[in-house]
Amino acid sequence: MFDAAPTPISRKLRAAIEDEIVAGALLPGERLDETALAARFAVSRTPVREALNQLATSGLVEIRPRRGAIVASLTPERLYEMFEVMAELEAMAGRLAARRVSAAEIEALADAHAACGANRDDSDRYYAANETFHQAIYAASGNAFLAEQCRALQRRLRPYRRLQLRVRGRLATSFAEHEAIVAAIRTGEGEQVAELLRAHIRVQGERFSDLVAGLARLGAA
Amino acid sequence: MFDAAPTPISRKLRAAIEDEIVAGALLPGERLDETALAARFAVSRTPVREALNQLATSGLVEIRPRRGAIVASLTPERLYEMFEVMAELEAMAGRLAARRVSAAEIEALADAHAACGANRDDSDRYYAANETFHQAIYAASGNAFLAEQCRALQRRLRPYRRLQLRVRGRLATSFAEHEAIVAAIRTGEGEQVAELLRAHIRVQGERFSDLVAGLARLGAA
DNA sequence: GTCAATCATCATGTATACAAGATTGATGTT
DNA sequence: AACATCAATCTTGTATACATGATGATTGAC
Structure with a gap:
């Protein structure tokens, strides 16, 4: 009754391929053959192409004209840059949250924190709980x-x-x-939250780019 | 020799339609008829659809399944939110610039500032000089x-x-x-630049969202 | 034996054809 | 006269066909 969910095939495909990339089933640099994908999902190339185009716009795949699509692979430098931006956006979200958080929201935050604690092993x-x-x-x-931007970046960085x-x-x-972040949000110390x-x-970000710098020596495209 | 620029039609279309939206030739809420666009650019619907899909991913157009594409229109709230994020990203860029700026870059900055001054009337x-x-x-x-994100947001906010x-x-x-920003970058006062x-x-952002709140009463969809 | 050039094959880009849902106008009823 | 229902038309979504440039293998020359 709400969303009849016509959900065109291309949307489902975008989600499916995106999930595979984010989950690591499709590795950076890997070729995304339109015909093969169309066969695998039992659809024509048209919705596959639409899905790949959308993923290209959001940065998860790279389309080289006339040369096909590949899973986008980030250089260590770029990865570092993305984490640098992510850190700042999260800091901003935290600063605002310290000012604006509602009672229900801080409850949700505490619950999520507890879930992290329950899965510490x-x-x-x-x-998952951390996300x-x-x-x-x-x-x-x-x-x-801001929340959308953060989630998008979180998602793009997930495979790394x-x-x-x-x-x-x-x-x-x-x-x-x-723990410290939750405490500072509770007391409304915006700048403290941001810094944490x-x-x-x-x-x-620093660790990851070190790691990827090492990996890059192997799977260099 | 560098880029043979095969530039598929769909890319050119994306740029063309995006320009029209950003320039204000296509107004928010306006319908984007695939057939009409195809006819106007003398191509088939296929590349038009690809272009619209890409624009939808980047947020400039909104595609409602089975109901066509329209130029995305932002609510005053959303507009305010976007400016809030833009302000923070710019502040971040400025803070980093104060630390990292090269001699050539500060020269370019000074030139751009001078160009603004020359077009003050x-x-x-x-x-244009401001951008x-x-x-x-x-x-x-x-x-x-970060620079890409800033440019993307700058572009999306341009029509407003x-x-x-x-x-x-x-x-x-x-x-x-x-003037003050350039001075603070020169002296490397990162936090000052950020705040400015x-x-x-x-x-x-505050002014724009006020303005759009007023406009919204007229062209409400 | 190695390298380069040419040709065959294949994947991508675009166009067209077909299917299905949405919009609109007309018609009939209350 | 107003509203609801139904049908016709139009637009979108998907599939298929065709064109063009890229990839790779084979053949010929050095």
């Missing part, structure tokens, strides 16, 4: 556009984050940082 | 991804900025603010 589940936690901050910022999920001790550190989040994200 | 030309000025800051941030180009006294105020840019952008 399973890095995959912690990672929810950060999205709770975006939502509490009261700026829907997964690479270093299991770094020793990172989970405990992350959880402790979350900036550090929280940036440290990942 | 022509709001259209001032506006160049801000892009010089993005470039000087040393973060290419044009609405109030001629507000009395704004040009002179803007130019004076630029935040205010410089935000004041526009």
Whole structure:
């Protein structure tokens, strides 16, 4: 009754391919053959092309005219840049959240934080809970556009984050940082929240780009 | 020799339609008929659809399944949110620029500022020079991804900025603010630059959303 | 034996054809 | 006269056909 969900095939395809990229089933640099994808999903090339075009616009795939589409691969420099921006956007969301957060939102945030704590021994589940936690901050910022930008970047960076999920001790550190962030949001210390989040994200960016710099030597396209 | 520029038709179309939207030739809410566009550009519907899809992903047009595409229209709230994010991204670019700017880049910035000064009596030309000025800051941030995000947002907000180009006294105020920004970048006062840019952008956002709130009463869809 | 050029094959880009849902106008009813 | 229902038309979504440029293999020359 609400959304009849006509959901054109191309939308479903976009979501499906995006999921595979983000989940790491399709690796950076990998070729995305239109005909093959069309066959695999049992549709014609037309909706496949539409899906690839959309993914290209959002940056997940790269289309080289007349030479086909590949899963976009980020250089370590670019990855670092993206984390630098992500850190700032998160900091902004946190600063706004400290000012604008509602009672319901801070409850959701606390719940998400608790979920992280409950999954401190399973890095995959912690990672999922961690995303929810950060999205709770975006939502509490009261700026829907900012929240969208944050989620989009979070999503684009996900395949790279997964690479270093299991770094020793990172989970405990992350959880402790979350703790401080929640506390500062509760007390409305905007600048403090911003600074905590900036550090929280940036440290990942630095580690990830180190990691990817190493990986790049292997799978260089 | 560099780019053989095969430039598929769909890319040219995307650029053409995007330009018309950004320039204000196509107004928010206006219907984008695929057949009509195809006829106008003397191509088939296929590349038109690809172009519209890309524009939808970047947010300039809205595609309602089975119901066609329209030029995306932003609510005053959303517009305010976008300016809020823009202000923060610009502030970030400025802060980084104050730390990282090269001699050549500060020269380019000074030139762009001078160009603004030379066009202080022509709001259209001032506006163009103003964009160049801000892009010089993005470039000087040393973060290419950030620069891209800023340019994308600048572009998306352009049609709304044009609405109030001629507000009395704004040009002179803007130019004076630029002056202070350049000075602070020269002396490397990152936080000062950030604060100046935040205010410089935000004041526009507030004005624009007021303006659009007024307009919304007329052309409500 | 190696390298280069040419040709065959294949994937992409565009056009056209077909299917299906949405919009609009007309017609009939209350 | 106003409203609802139904049909005709139009537009979008998908499939298929065709054109063109890229890739790669084969053949010939050095």
